[in-house]
Amino acid sequence: MSLTFIHRTAGIDQDVEIGDGTKIWRFTHISKGVVIGKDCIIGEGVFIGKDVKIGDGCKIQNGSQIFSGVTLGNFVFIGPNVTFTNILRPRANIEQKGYVETYIKDGVTIGAGAVIICGNDIGKKAFIAAGTVVTKPVYNFGVMRGNPGKIVGRITEDDLKIRYY
Amino acid sequence: MSLTFIHRTAGIDQDVEIGDGTKIWRFTHISKGVVIGKDCIIGEGVFIGKDVKIGDGCKIQNGSQIFSGVTLGNFVFIGPNVTFTNILRPRANIEQKGYVETYIKDGVTIGAGAVIICGNDIGKKAFIAAGTVVTKPVYNFGVMRGNPGKIVGRITEDDLKIRYY
Amino acid sequence: MSLTFIHRTAGIDQDVEIGDGTKIWRFTHISKGVVIGKDCIIGEGVFIGKDVKIGDGCKIQNGSQIFSGVTLGNFVFIGPNVTFTNILRPRANIEQKGYVETYIKDGVTIGAGAVIICGNDIGKKAFIAAGTVVTKPVYNFGVMRGNPGKIVGRITEDDLKIRYY
Numbered sequence: 099m100s101l102t103f104i105h106r107t108a109g110i111d112q113d114v115e116i117g118d119g120t121k122i123w124r125f126t127h128i129s130k131g132v133v134i135g136k137d138c139i140i141g142e143g144v145f146i147g148k149d150v151k152i153g154d155g156c157k158i159q160n161g162s163q164i165f166s167g168v169t170l171g172n173f174v175f176i177g178p179n180v181t182f183t184n185i186l187r188p189r190a191n192i193e194q195k196g197y198v199e200t201y202i203k204d205g206v207t208i209g210a211g212a213v214i215i216c217g218n219d220i221g222k223k224a225f226i227a228a229g230t231v232v233t234k235p236v237y238n239f240g241v242m243r244g245n246p247g248k249i250v251g252r253i254t255e256d257d258l259k260i261r262y263y
Numbered sequence: 264m265s266l267t268f269i270h271r272t273a274g275i276d277q278d279v280e281i282g283d284g285t286k287i288w289r290f291t292h293i294s295k296g297v298v299i300g301k302d303c304i305i306g307e308g309v310f311i312g313k314d315v316k317i318g319d320g321c322k323i324q325n326g327s328q329i330f331s332g333v334t335l336g337n338f339v340f341i342g343p344n345v346t347f348t349n350i351l352r353p354r355a356n357i358e359q360k361g362y363v364e365t366y367i368k369d370g371v372t373i374g375a376g377a378v379i380i381c382g383n384d385i386g387k388k389a390f391i392a393a394g395t396v397v398t399k400p401v402y403n404f405g406v407m408r409g410n411p412g413k414i415v416g417r418i419t420e421d422d423l424k425i426r427y428y
Numbered sequence: 429m430s431l432t433f434i435h436r437t438a439g440i441d442q443d444v445e446i447g448d449g450t451k452i453w454r455f456t457h458i459s460k461g462v463v464i465g466k467d468c469i470i471g472e473g474v475f476i477g478k479d480v481k482i483g484d485g486c487k488i489q490n491g492s493q494i495f496s497g498v499t500l501g502n503f504v505f506i507g508p509n510v511t512f513t514n515i516l517r518p519r520a521n522i523e524q525k526g527y528v529e530t531y532i533k534d535g536v537t538i539g540a541g542a543v544i545i546c547g548n549d550i551g552k553k554a555f556i557a558a559g560t561v562v563t564k565p566v567y568n569f570g571v572m573r574g575n576p577g578k579i580v581g582r583i584t585e586d587d588l589k590i591r592y593y
Contacts, residue, residue, distance in 0.1 A: 109289060124439060124457060125290050125308070125455050125473070127289060127307060142457060142475055143290070143308055143326070143455070143473055143475075143491075145307055145308075145325050145326075145343075155520055155521060156520055157518075157520045159493075160475050160493050161308075161326060161344070161473070161475075161491060161493060161509075161511075163324075163325050163326060163343040163344060163375075165343075173519075173520040173521040174520055175518050175519055175520040177511075177513065177518065178475075178493040178495075178511050178513075179326075179344060179491070179493060179509060179511040179543075181326075181342075181343050181344040181375040181376045181393070182375075183342065183343075183374070183375045183393055187372070187390070187423045187424075187425075188322075188340050188342065188372055188374070189338075189340055189370070189372055189422055189423065190320055190321055190322045190338040190339055190340040190370070190372070191320060191338040191370065191422075192422065192423065205519070205520070205521065207517070207518055207519055207520070209513070209518075209543075210493075210511040210512075210513045210543050211376070211511045211541070211543035211561070213344075213374075213375050213376035213393045213394040215393055225517070228511070228513055228543045228545055228561060229543040229561030229575050231376070231393060231394030231410075243576075244575060244576070245394050245409060245410045245575045246408070246409070257519055257521075257522065258517045258519065258522065259517075260517075274454060290455050290473070292454060292472060308455070308473055308491075310472055310473075310490050310491075310508075326473075326491060326509070328489075328490050328491060328508040328509060328540075330508075344491075344509060346491075346507075346508050346509040346540040346541045346558070347540075348507065348508075348539070348540045348558055352537070352555070352588045352589075352590075353487075353505050353507065353537055353539070354503075354505055354535070354537055354587055354588065355485055355486055355487045355503040355504055355505040355535070355537070356485060356503040356535065356587075357587065357588065376541070378509075378539075378540050378541035378558045378559040380558055396541070396558060396559030410559050410574060410575045411573075411574070
């Protein structure tokens with residue numbers, strides 16, 4: 099069993115479950131009801147909203163914002179300064195009930211600075227390039243880039259190379 | 264009268280005015296001379312620069328950067344990781360006097376991860392989609408998206424739906 | 429000799445060198461082996477990865493993420509919420525050795541919210557507009573904007589104006 103580490107400046111709310119070997123770094127806030135699997139790395143200045151579920155072996159880089167309604171599978175990579183959303187038409191003066199849910203499947207990579215509009219699930223091992231604005235769902239192994247994001251290729255069998263269309 | 268809340272890790276500089284019922288969350292810094300209205304929510308890791316004025320009922324999400332020269336009206340929604348600027352041609356070796364001002368009117372929504380180039384005012388109830396880079400002013404009720412941002416529609420009467428052009 | 433300032437909430441790891449007159453602000457983390465020159469300003473909530481080298485007179489704004497493998501020359505301006513990367517195909521389940529290096533030459537400006545894909549060097553005094561996603565190298569004095577970033581002009585002799593192509 100590997101040890102869990104939580105930096106002294108991190109804020110961990112009540113009723114949070116954190117798996118063995120997971121590390122949580124400075125100035126990060128894990129909200130009530132969050133469940134995080136084993137052997138994850140949660141970087142610095144990250145926010146994880148209420149009741150978010152995160153699988154095993156995920157890596158979430160500094161400055162990323164993961165709000166209620168988002169679910170991450172196993173071995174998901176979230177780059178730095180990635181931003182999720184959970185309301186389609188936010189307005190400061192209109193109270194909106196519930197969240198639009200977003201599922202990020204096993205093995206997905208979301209590159210640095212990407213923005214994920216809620217309700218757009220991202221399929222198994224898909225690769226979202228840095229700076230992409232995801233406005234549509236992404237199928238398994240799909241490669242998306244641009245603003246708005248467009249599918250430009252497919253991840254090959256070794257999980258690392260891209261075959262462009 | 265509702266209570267004002269300031270998280271113990273937030274930094275509030277001198278000569279700041281904060282209205283009743285406003286909440287300021289962790290690791291946020293409010294600079295000298297800032298005026299914030301009533302019933303606002305300022306999220307985590309937010310920076311508000313010197314002398315910024317913020318109206319009533321605004322919601323500013325985590326990680327957003329609002330620099331001197333920006334003014335927010337009432338009921339403005341600023342999504343997470345939104346970035347303002349206040350100099351058009353920043354250079355590390357050239358000292359530039361003064362800021363280019365930017366006015367965000369009542370009821371505006373600025374989506375997650377958007378970047379607002381200074382000097383581009385955003386009109387009443389306009390809706391800036393997540394990930395937009397705003398390089399031109401936006402008129403009242405306008406809907407902008409993309410990089411560079413383009414006007415693609417108009418907000419309808421209920422403030423929530425978009426009529427696309 | 430001007431004084432060095434380090435905010436009490438900043439975290440400075442071992443074996444860091446910080447030049448005279450450099451200021452480091454709140455919630456910023458400087459990792460082991462980093463070398464920072466004279467008269468720099470490192471803003472709030474910034475992360476500087478292991479062994480990064482930063483020249484003299486640089487300004488790094490709030491929320492920017494500068495990872496191992498990045499080198500900044502002298503008088504480099506990094507806007508707020510700028511994100512660098514250091515692996516081309518990150519995957520949570522695949523351990524990747526070494527980093528792809530990125531050199532940012534003297535006098536470069538990188539605008540707010542830009543994302544720099546690793547391995548794309550940026551030439552002397554080049555200007556990267558706010559919100560740009562840099563996917564190709566940029567030559568000296570080049571002006572890039574968009575997603576993906578395209579060269580649209582050239583910086584003129586005074587370092588501040590742009591001649592568009």
